[in-house]
Amino acid sequence: MDRPAWWAFEAALVATLLTAGLSQRRALVLLGISRGSWQLRLRPRPRSLQPVPHRQRRAPAWLSTVEVDAITAKLTTAFASGKSVYQAYFEAWDAADPVASLSSWYRIAHAHLEASRPVRRRARHRTTAMPQWDATGPMQVWSWDITKLKGPYVGTSYDLYVILDVFSRKIVGWRVEALESGDLAKDLFERAITDHGGVIPRIVHSDGGASMTSRTLTELFRDLTVQVSRNRPRVSNDNPYSESWFKTAKYAPTAPRFFTDLDHARAWAATFVAWYNTQHRHSSLEGHTPATVHDGTWVHVHQQRQAVLADLAAAHPERFTQAWRVKTPHAHVVLNTPQPDNRLTTG
Template sequence: MIDAATTELEALIGTRAACRLTGESRATLHRHRNPKPPVRGPRRSAVHPVALSPVERAAVLDELRSDRFVDKSPAQVWAILLDEGTYLCSISTMYRLLRGHGEVRERRRRATHPARTKPELVATGPNQVWSWDATKLAGPVKGVYYTLLVMLDIFSRKVIHWTVIPQESQWRAKQFQLDSIAANNGVLPGYIHADNGGPMISKPVAELLIDLQITRSHSRPHVSNDNPYSEANFKTLKYCPAFPDRFASIGEAQRFCRAFFTYYNDNHRHSGIGLHTPATVHDGTAHRIRAERATILSAAYAANPGRFRRPPTPPRLPSAAWINEPTKENINTEFVA
């Protein structure tokens, strides 16, 4: 329609004015009126008249493949031959000839790493799987940090042990494992999971856990989801309204963490464990508390049934806690019993 309108106006006011009024490009109008003839048959690749002949290409390849130049780059070969008074072709032509024969590749010996196995652990009760990690606490001035180590039970979410230290080391990490077991009245877990930090994978920690017959488990590098319970615990800590921007001293950091983790274990109703406190789930009293909650809710329903759509029940306690729960088709999951 635009072409037709342009044609009608063109006879009255000219091509340029008609295209301006209709909004059509003059180049488009010319292309529509003068289409290119269709190309018939296969197109032949254009060969430059001064391109290397097959004999010259073979000579270049023979030179590049010779014992003298087989380990050198085309740029070095080109420069050496030029210094000797020989010019065969350009550097880019050498690369093009080698590329055409599949002989251009990365020559350096590159490191290869085996695929990391995704950790898959499940705990169906306390003291089966523990998880620990470290986080930084800002000190009194910029650049000064304290390190907080936290060990928790992934099933009950209870913080088994914590400590604030000036900096991490493999020996402090080893002592932290021993202190965590002592804080749990000497009860050993079946597994201890951690990320791939230096102290976590250090030899003293590894030897200690082997001696105690505790299975080690580690996250994949740069995959924070492999240690979700410790990461969530640190978020709860640092999102606390009372959490300060900086701690004036390591003693102040210890006092704050002592108050926080005491509250967390004994008073914080955790949504992931049926709104019970981690301490009651860890010591097994949560089942009795849930039964008492059910009794109170039943009484409330009996007194005012019209206020409920159905008989209320307290939140259920978890049956299992997973680190990377596999799909049902995966049969290689290691269950912790």
């Protein structure tokens, strides 16, 4: 029996059951016919002469071709200067022209510009347990470390000293020298404290290197009543904030593979630290720069982003199924403890 004949037979059975006093729903249940299929048989939809595949059917929330082209152009310009999708998105948002969500930017980059995306070199790191502390504001906890910058010859390197405020991720002190010394580290901390109005951090975290445990630096921290936080012995990667910054610096597209001399290393470090503090949209700060979180001006940027989002929601209500709020940075920065979900407030 072909399909039309079978449908006619089922229709006759339904009519018989309706005559016997059953409801249409009960009759369909007894015959095992879905109500949707039954309604389509009664009122069939006209066949499309040119069917469109489901994935190509446009939805009201889809971006227009003009918007996709605008995002593609912004990403092309950003990739040419070595910026990531994340950096380009927040720069466009701060310029009041985000056009779409961050996921849409990543989707467009993957679909149209995957071959031209700047790819950083990757390094392996293993996670380890660490001492515990909690920072709720700038100038409370500093993390510092020293890393090697490659010189022009084998066996030649320069030491980059970096002090980082873990709450704001701002570099509060740095220097590049030809050797590692506790006296140089002490001078760096004294200048960092002076440059920040004499405010002394509560905790300084570091590993157990020779400069970190030197007598001169230890005496300075004791005189300033600074609590020293040390990594556990025989753990090579237990200073996440400093190590993360070193990776950001060394694997940046603008980082050279080696430095010709000490002046070259100092000039590059000065440029990179200035860019990082004032222009780098930090993923742990919800796209804000370390300098704005450090001095509190992130509030104005946050309010501007919220206004831009409100204008976008008003212009395209079909894209917003609920009221969206722009996230603020975390109110706690912790080490080896559960991360609270508290956020900074703008009031």
